[in-house]
Amino acid sequence: MFWVILSVIAALLLVALVGPMIAPASVNTSSILDAFSAPSSAHWLGTDAQGRDVFWRLVVGARYSIFSAVLVVAGYSVIGVLVAVAAATGGRVVDQVLMRVCDAGLALPPLVFAMGLAAVLGGGLGPAIVALIATGWPFTARLLREVLRETSQSPFIEGARVLGLSKTRVMMRHILPNSLDVLIVKWAADIGFVILSLSALSFIGVGAQPPIPEWGALVNEAARSTAQGWWVIFAPGIAIALTVTAFALLGDQLQARLNPLLRTSVTAPTVNERPAS
Amino acid sequence: MSPDESTPLLEVTQLSVAAPSPNGELPLVREVSLRVGRGERLAIVGESGSGKSLVARSIAGLNRKLTVSGSVRLGGRELLDLSSRQMNLVRRDRISMVLQDPMASLNPLMTVGAQVAEPLIIAGRGRRESRDAAIRMLDELGIPQARSAASGYPHELSGGMRQRVMLAAALIAEPELLIADEPTTALDVRVQRQVLELLHAVAAERSLTVVMITHDLSVVAGFADRVATMYAGRKVHEDRVDRLFAEPAHPYTRALLDAIPRLDDPGAELLPIAGTPPRPGALPSGCSFHPRCPRAVERCAVDVPATTFADDSLEFECHRPLLPLEVVAR
Amino acid sequence: MSVHVTGVTKRFRSGSRSHLALDDVTLVMPHGEITGIVGESGSGKSTLARCLVGIEQIDAGRIDYDGSPLQPFLSRRHRYDARVQLIFQNPMSSLNPRMTAGQLIEEGVRRVPRARSADWRRSRVSELLEMVGLDATDAKRYPHSFSGGQRQRIAIARAMSVEPEVLICDEPVSALDVSVQAQVLNVLRDLQRQSGITIVLISHDLAVVRHLCSRVAVMFGGRVVEQGPTEAVFDSPVHDYTRSLLDAVAVPDPRRERAKLAEFGEYREFRQSG
Numbered sequence: 001m002f003w004v005i006l007s008v009i010a011a012l013l014l015v016a017l018v019g020p021m022i023a024p025a026s027v028n029t030s031s032i033l034d035a036f037s038a039p040s041s042a043h044w045l046g047t048d049a050q051g052r053d054v055f056w057r058l059v060v061g062a063r064y065s066i067f068s069a070v071l072v073v074a075g076y077s078v079i080g081v082l083v084a085v086a087a088a089t090g091g092r093v094v095d096q097v098l099m100r101v102c103d104a105g106l107a108l109p110p111l112v113f114a115m116g117l118a119a120v121l122g123g124g125l126g127p128a129i130v131a132l133i134a135t136g137w138p139f140t141a142r143l144l145r146e147v148l149r150e151t152s153q154s155p156f157i158e159g160a161r162v163l164g165l166s167k168t169r170v171m172m173r174h175i176l177p178n179s180l181d182v183l184i185v186k187w188a189a190d191i192g193f194v195i196l197s198l199s200a201l202s203f204i205g206v207g208a209q210p211p212i213p214e215w216g217a218l219v220n221e222a223a224r225s226t227a228q229g230w231w232v233i234f235a236p237g238i239a240i241a242l243t244v245t246a247f248a249l250l251g252d253q254l255q256a257r258l259n260p261l262l263r264t265s266v267t268a269p270t271v272n273e274r275p276a277s
Numbered sequence: 278m279s280p281d282e283s284t285p286l287l288e289v290t291q292l293s294v295a296a297p298s299p300n301g302e303l304p305l306v307r308e309v310s311l312r313v314g315r316g317e318r319l320a321i322v323g324e325s326g327s328g329k330s331l332v333a334r335s336i337a338g339l340n341r342k343l344t345v346s347g348s349v350r351l352g353g354r355e356l357l358d359l360s361s362r363q364m365n366l367v368r369r370d371r372i373s374m375v376l377q378d379p380m381a382s383l384n385p386l387m388t389v390g391a392q393v394a395e396p397l398i399i400a401g402r403g404r405r406e407s408r409d410a411a412i413r414m415l416d417e418l419g420i421p422q423a424r425s426a427a428s429g430y431p432h433e434l435s436g437g438m439r440q441r442v443m444l445a446a447a448l449i450a451e452p453e454l455l456i457a458d459e460p461t462t463a464l465d466v467r468v469q470r471q472v473l474e475l476l477h478a479v480a481a482e483r484s485l486t487v488v489m490i491t492h493d494l495s496v497v498a499g500f501a502d503r504v505a506t507m508y509a510g511r512k513v514h515e516d517r518v519d520r521l522f523a524e525p526a527h528p529y530t531r532a533l534l535d536a537i538p539r540l541d542d543p544g545a546e547l548l549p550i551a552g553t554p555p556r557p558g559a560l561p562s563g564c565s566f567h568p569r570c571p572r573a574v575e576r577c578a579v580d581v582p583a584t585t586f587a588d589d590s591l592e593f594e595c596h597r598p599l600l601p602l603e604v605v606a607r
Numbered sequence: 608m609s610v611h612v613t614g615v616t617k618r619f620r621s622g623s624r625s626h627l628a629l630d631d632v633t634l635v636m637p638h639g640e641i642t643g644i645v646g647e648s649g650s651g652k653s654t655l656a657r658c659l660v661g662i663e664q665i666d667a668g669r670i671d672y673d674g675s676p677l678q679p680f681l682s683r684r685h686r687y688d689a690r691v692q693l694i695f696q697n698p699m700s701s702l703n704p705r706m707t708a709g710q711l712i713e714e715g716v717r718r719v720p721r722a723r724s725a726d727w728r729r730s731r732v733s734e735l736l737e738m739v740g741l742d743a744t745d746a747k748r749y750p751h752s753f754s755g756g757q758r759q760r761i762a763i764a765r766a767m768s769v770e771p772e773v774l775i776c777d778e779p780v781s782a783l784d785v786s787v788q789a790q791v792l793n794v795l796r797d798l799q800r801q802s803g804i805t806i807v808l809i810s811h812d813l814a815v816v817r818h819l820c821s822r823v824a825v826m827f828g829g830r831v832v833e834q835g836p837t838e839a840v841f842d843s844p845v846h847d848y849t850r851s852l853l854d855a856v857a858v859p860d861p862r863r864e865r866a867k868l869a870e871f872g873e874y875r876e877f878r879q880s881g
Contacts, residue, residue, distance in 0.1 A: 155701040159762070162660055163715050163769055164689035173714070177705050324784040465647035466811060470855035474871040481872060492785055495857035499864025518861045534859055536789040538818035541858045543841075547818065549789035553754035569786075 002253045008246045016066040019059040028052065028211055039231055046231040048222065054235050061213035061236070066243065068129055068214070069194040073187055075133035080140025081176075081183075087141070088148040089171050099145065105138030111197055118206040125214060128207035132197055136190075143186065147179040154178070189251030192244035199240050215240050284353050286486050287313040287336065287454055292347035294331045294340060294510075296557075302344060303557040306331050307510040309347075315453075316484040320497035320518075322533075323507035324554050329490045332507070333456050336488065337372050338364035351454065369396060373447035375476075377459035380439060383431040389415070389442050390427025396450040414445040418475060437468035441475065448479060455480065457489045461496055473500060494533060498522060503590065506530045509555050509565035514593045524601035527593045528572045564596065572597045608690065608772035608805050610636040610659065614668035617654055628654040630829040632668070636773075636822070641799050641806040643820030643837065645813055645852070651829040652809045656777040659807065660693045672773065689718055692766035696778040698758035702750040708761050709746025712736070715768030735764040739794050756787030760794055767798070774798070775807045780815065792819060813856050817841050825849045 034051030045054040087098040114131040121127035151157065152175050160174045199216025201207030203223070208214035210221060215236040222233035294306035306328040313319045323329040334340050336349055338356060349356045351371060359367065368374075376382045384392060390411050397407035408427070416423035418441045431439055440460065447455060460476065461469040477500055480487050491497055497504060498518065505515040506529060514527035525531040535548040552569045555561055561568050567577035574597060582594040587604045617629040628651045636642040646652040657663040659670060661677055669676060677688045695701035702711060709732050716722050716731045733743035739760035750758055759779060766774060776795065780788040796819055799806050810816050816823055817837055824834035825848065833846040844850045857864060 155695050155697065156703045158662060159693070159695060159701045159765075160703065160714075162662065162687050162693045163765070164687045164718055165714065166686065169714075173706070174703050178703065324786055466813070466852055467647065467855040470857070470867075473857070474868060477868045478872050478875050493857070494785075495859045495864070498857065498859050498861045499866075499868045522859055522861050533785055536786055537859065538789075538792070538812075538814040539858060540814040540817055540841075540853070540856050541860060541863070543814075543817040547789040547792055549793055550786040553756065553787060554784070 002257065005246055005249045005253055008242075009250055012062065012066060012243055012246065015059055016062040019062050023056045023060050024053075026053075028213075038229070045235045046229060048225075048229070048232045054218075054232055057213040057218060058215070058235055058239055061215050061218060062239075064125065064208060064212055064214035065195050065198065065216070065240070066191075068125060068198055068208075069191045072129055072132045072136065072194045072198070073190050075129070076136035077140050077183065077187065079133065079137040080144060083137065083141040084144035084148055085171060085176065087145050088152070088175070089167055095145075099142070102138040102142045102145075105135070106142060108135070110135040110139075111200060114197065115201060115204065115206055118201055123206040123209065125202075125208040125212060128198060128201040131201070132194060136194070140183065140186070144179060144183060147182050148175055151175050151179045185251050185255040187251075188254055189248050192247030192251075195240060195247070196244050285312040285314045286317075286352055287311065287488070288348075288350040289332070289336065290348040290350075292332065292335055292345070292349060294328065294335055295344040295346075297344070298558070300558065304560075305343070305510055305557050306335070309507070309510075309512045311488075311505060311512070311515075313454075313486055313488060315486055317503070318480065318487040318489065318501045320489045320491065320501035320504045321507055321512075322491055322494055322497065322504060324492060326509075326554055326556070327507040328510040329492075329507045330458055333374075333458050333488060333490045336454075337368060337374055337456055369399060370450060371452055372454045372456065373450065373452040375440070375443050375447050375455065375457045375460045377462050380431065380436075382443060383439060385431055388428050388430060389434070392431075393427070393442060393445045393449055396446065400450065410449060411445070414449050415442070418442075418445050418448075418479070419471075420445075435468075436464055437471055440464065440468075440472050444472075444476065444479070448483070448485075451483070453486060455485050455487045457487060459491055460489070462491070462493070469496070476500070494522075494537070506533070509560060510557065511565065511594065513566065513595070516591045516593075520591070520601055520603075524599065526587070526591055526598045526600060526604075527595050528570050528597070528599065529566050531599060532569075532571070564594070572599075608673050609638040610634075610773060610805065610807070611671040611674075612636075612655075612659075612668070613671070615655075615658065615665050615670060616667040617651075617658055617663060618666050627829050629658065629665070632826075632829070632831050634824050634831055634834060636805060636807055638673075638805055639799070639803045640822060641795070641808055641820045643816030643823040644807065644809045644826060645811065645816050645823060646826035647811060647852075649828070650826040652826050653777055654829075655826070656693065656775050656807070656809050659773075659775050660691055661687060662693075689715075689769040690771050691773045691775065692769065692771040694759070694762055694766055694774065694776040694779045697782045698755055698762050699782070701762055702758060702765075704750055707747055707749055708736070708741075708753070708764075711750075711761065712746070712765050712768050715765055718769050731768070735768055736761075738767070738798075739764045740790060754787065755783045756790050759783060759791050763791070763794055763798070767802075771804065773805045773807065775809070777809045778811065779808070781811065788815075795819065813841075813852060814858075825852070 030050030030052055032051055034047050037047045039046040045058065048054055083098055087095040114135045117131035117134055118128045121130060157170065157174055160170045198207055198214065199219060202214050202216030203220045205220065208217040210217060218236035219233055222236065225232065289309060289311040291308045291310055292306060293304065293308055295302040295304050309332055311319065321329045321332060331340060335345050341361065345357060351367065356364065356367060390408055393414055394407040394411035397410060398404060412423045412427050415427060420426050420438060420441055431442065434442065457476065461472050464472060473496065489497055489501060501518050503515060504518050504521045505512050506527060507513065508529050514530050516526060521530060525534060532550045536550055538547060539545060550569050555565060563578045563580055564582050567573040570577065577596050580596065582596050584592055584594050586592045587600065591604060612632055612634040615629050615632045619626045619628055632655065644652045644655065654663065658665050672691065677691060712732045712735050713728055716728045722728050732746055736743055736745055741757060741760060753761065780791050783791065792815065795806060798804055808816060808820055820837050822835065823837045823840050824831050825840065825846065827848045833840055833844065833849045840849060841853065844853060
């Protein structure tokens with residue numbers, strides 16, 4: 001199962017990477033005469049309202065959808081990690097202030113907030129990415145803050161402190177590396193969710209703008225003309241669903257594979273252990 | 278089925294336990310044979326991973342997820358062939374277990390009295406009668422104010438008291454065989470002594486047959502009649518308790534005794550055993566102990582030593598045993 | 608470095624309840640000796656260990672190292688004083704699973720002022736590994752690939768890397784298998800003999816303490832009930848509690864153990880018939 005999911009994701013990433021290079025040059029040129037031709041051997045997934053090949057638009061759009069999502073997740077993860085580390089090392093006041101800001105961020109419905117922000121920033125793929133980063137980081141920060149707190153109570157952290165190591169070193173070498181496995185799982189699942197959010201933003205018009213073939217934008221364009229050709233909206237819809245599911249499943253699988261492995265090496269029980277007095 | 282006086286109560290023959298793993302079956306217990314007569318007390322000692330607990334659990338039929346082969350006979354009746362329902366009956370009526378961690382083995386939501394009485398209630402005795410029997414049992418095991426303690430909950434008791442409750446629950450149905458798996462390990466020194474004394478006294482009063490599993494040789498010195506040493510899944514040595522401590526025939530038992538500091542001989546040099554016990558998947562060739570054995574010779578790395586029966590109580594698996602004087606003399 | 612504990616009190620509070628973990632503890636741990644602290648669970652011996660290192664702040668009294676307190680006791684935002692090191696009970700959880708043995712030890716080696724060159728640090732890591740009976744090539748391995756006894760020795764090498772003057776060992780062998788306990792105990796004894804370090808050995812195992820320590824303190828309910836040279840305390844204990852502890856210890860001698868159990872049997876018979 002794990003390898004099936006992994007190969008699906010590898011294939012998706014490959015398409016996103018090389019798609020635009022192998023796509024025919026005509027992918028963005030409209031030819032009204034070809035509009036709404038049904039799937040055929042010439043156009044595997046048919047053509048859209050402007051006669052552009054739906055399959056190749058999807059392939060080219062994969063880069064926008066998937067790489068934008070990776071960028072969003074990377075962006076808010078960096079911010080989230082920085083905030084969590086600052087909160088964990090900065091003393092009680094810094095911790096309280098940062099966590100209350102996080103709580104405020106968590107209290108807003110993220111997608112609605114992102115829509116508003118993207119609109120204020122003028123709409124487009126860039127603003128949509130910024131908006132999603134801005135709404136996403138509190139989740140990472142809050143989660144990581146809790147994990148850091150838990151990890152910092154492990155005996156080996158106490159041992160590192162007693163050795164006289166500086167706070168920064170204990171955090172960067174001991175606490176953080178032993179806390180990130182939770183995030184790895186979250187990242188995988190998040191990429192799917194962000195692809196969906198990005199599509200949603202594009203669909204309502206504050207995300208990627210035509211002619212960028214981001215998948216949400218494709219759905220948006222196609223929504224106006226479902227009556228003439230069902231394939232035009234179906235193809236990107238299914239592509240989004242498949243990709244989101246693949247990443248979500250990857251997250252599940254990573255959780256199952258990563259967690260017990262790491263946990264047992266940290267807290268393997270011994271048979272003859274006595275309770276500490 | 279009337280048990281013949283000459284057959285031992287418990288007869289384990291060629292018992293093997295293996296765990297499934299991606300690289301084939303991992304042998305955890307390898308062809309262990311044991312005989313325990315009625316009223317006799319056998320101790321099985323070994324380090325973690327030696328398979329001693331698995332032997333105990335296999336006797337009680339608790340290793341359903343592992344591959345168990347060989348034979349376990351209780352009073353002449355084969356236990357390994359029984360269905361899990363039949364085995365439940367055997368555990369209800371004939372075999373009881375006391376485990377290392379009394380807190381994990383007691384139900385935190387049931388009163389102490391109800392847990393001790395449970396085996397009787399399951400066996401169909403009346404509630405009131407069972408409860409009274411439980412209170413008598415708790416009292417016999419030295420629990421102060423047994424009547425009020427019976428209506429309390431496990432968390433209100435200290436570790437030693439919990440272990441007494443476990444013992445009460447184990448003994449109330451008058452089992453023929455008591456299996457005690459590290460019964461004193463998690464306890465403090467003085468509580469350890471109390472539990473040991475109590476276990477000895479109640480076992481003596483009932484002429485109970487006991488199999489005790491432990492990593493601590495000192496604990497069984499006064500309690501057991503015979504001691505079996507396990508290493509890497511095999512029983513490598515068995516002898517009467519006195520001779521095993523005074524003149525251990527197997528180098529491993531000898532090494533274990535030399536490695537522990539003794540309160541009665543504080544000046545003695547500690548001789549550590551080099552290396553670490555092997556893992557089940559990576560057993561050394563020949564005798565499993567040879568890489569750590571101070572007496573090992575070339576042959577030990579090649580030939581697996583066969584079981585030698587030196588006299589009616591001593592058996593060992595070793596090419597270079599330290600034979601006790603009386604065996605040599607014969 | 609000698610350690611003087613004078614009138615130390617430590618109270619743990621949770622909500623409205625409070626628990627006196629250390630009650631007016633006064634103790635001497637002489638320079639260059641191994642001092643044992645024995646006691647059962649709840650005696651406060653582990654709390655004392657943590658106070659000695661400075662993980663826990665004490666409520667009253669003072670702990671002096673060669674006559675002056677450690678920095679951790681003076682300021683709230685402290686960095687630990689490397690002159691006092693702690694060995695934990697469970698070596699399974701006291702080493703960072705993501706760092707190799709070499710990295711773990713080198714981290715301490717770096718803290719030594721003369722650890723300028725990478726070559727010196729590397730040879731010092733090998734030296735420390737060999738000191739605890741491991742191989743220099745073990746530096747590349749991760750903690751999970753070592754056994755419990757080996758891990759505990761890595762923990763000792765790591766603690767020694769900062770060249771401490773006091774080593775506090777909190778139940779260093781009680782999580783280990785019988786056959787490997789002696790490896791760790793012998794390492795501690797050799798350390799004290801060769802480097803003259805002051806060692807505090809906290810243990811529930813009286814035989815271990817008797818074997819290794821020249822002085823011993825017996826703790827019960829947060830108090831030190833008896834202390835003195837090991838032989839005096841073990842051979843002619845003054846306090847009833849010490850005596851009851853010593854009586855309770857099992858020894859690997861069937862005759863003596865049987866006699867003890869028989870004594871209890873007679874007492875029980877007598878009580879039941881009476």
